[in-house]
Amino acid sequence: MKRNQQIQAHFDQEAQAFDEVIQKIIPHYDQMIEAIVASIPFAKDRPLSVIDLGCGTGTVAQAVQNIYPNAVITCVDLSEEMLEIAKQKLNNQVTCIVSSFENLTFETSYDVVVSSLALHHLEDQAAHQHFYRQIYQALNHTGLFINADVIQASSTELQEAFMQKWITFMNQQITLKEIQERWLKSHFEEDRPQPLMAELKTLEQVGFQAIDVVYKYYNYAVYLGKKA
Numbered sequence: 001m002k003r004n005q006q007i008q009a010h011f012d013q014e015a016q017a018f019d020e021v022i023q024k025i026i027p028h029y030d031q032m033i034e035a036i037v038a039s040i041p042f043a044k045d046r047p048l049s050v051i052d053l054g055c056g057t058g059t060v061a062q063a064v065q066n067i068y069p070n071a072v073i074t075c076v077d078l079s080e081e082m083l084e085i086a087k088q089k090l091n092n093q094v095t096c097i098v099s100s101f102e103n104l105t106f107e108t109s110y111d112v113v114v115s116s117l118a119l120h121h122l123e124d125q126a127a128h129q130h131f132y133r134q135i136y137q138a139l140n141h142t143g144l145f146i147n148a149d150v151i152q153a154s155s156t157e158l159q160e161a162f163m164q165k166w167i168t169f170m171n172q173q174i175t176l177k178e179i180q181e182r183w184l185k186s187h188f189e190e191d192r193p194q195p196l197m198a199e200l201k202t203l204e205q206v207g208f209q210a211i212d213v214v215y216k217y218y219n220y221a222v223y224l225g226k227k228a
């Protein structure tokens with residue numbers, strides 16, 4: 001099975017349970033989402049145009065909507081089942097696009113391009129660079145790209161420490177057997193996390209300005225760049 005098909009099948013199957021499961025799998029998930037919305041610098045009453053890439057069940061879009069009630073939000077995801085839940089959660093107040101990142105064409109421009117726990121599914125750093133160029137083009141002049149994601153450490157030793165921290169977090173609520181046989185298995189099969197430093201360099205190469213890391217917890221980070 002191609003990797004994207006496997007990823008789609010995984011998230012279609014997991015959609016109903018996703019919001020509960022993510023809290024057990026991702027350390028301090030709510031804090032990470034909070035870091036995304038706290039980084040958006042625009043006036044709260046602005047009708048921001050926002051696109052959420054790999055929106056899943058719409059948690060990020062909902063967090064944006066809570067703070068920016070006039071935001072016009074587009075949600076993109078490979079998984080129709082995840083998008084279906086996002087639609088319900090957001091009372092159909094968003095435009096939904098079923099698409100892979102690889103096949104996505106940005107039809108309009110945005111004030112904010114946001115993504116959470118999704119872009120690590122791209123194949124490699126070259127694919128990130130290609131997609132970041134498209135994101136850059138799709139941003140309005142004062143626009144901002146924010147990515148929350150799982151990342152790779154800069155050395156093998158540190159990566160081992162990151163993995164241990166992640167496993168310890170999951171093990172608070174999940175058995176080691178399930179962690180090994182389910183969550184680490186799917187992580188190694190489906191995920192392609194990139195080193196944070198490479199990500200920041202790529203953003204710079206693409207032309208992003210004021211690049212920064214606004215949140216970090218071992219192998220999870222929220223980082224951003226402005227168009228100008």
Ligand SMILES: C[S@@+](CC[C@H](N)C(=O)[O-])C[C@H]1O[C@@H](n2cnc3c(N)ncnc32)[C@H](O)[C@@H]1O
Nearest residue numbers: 011054055056077078079100101116117118121
């Ligand atoms: C771990 S979930 C994160 C969902 C949400 N952003 C959040 O933070 O709760 C990853 C999402 O990315 C989507 N996804 C993964 N690879 C994708 C791709 N190549 N194109 C579009 N969506 C993708 C999955 O279907 C899934 O809904």
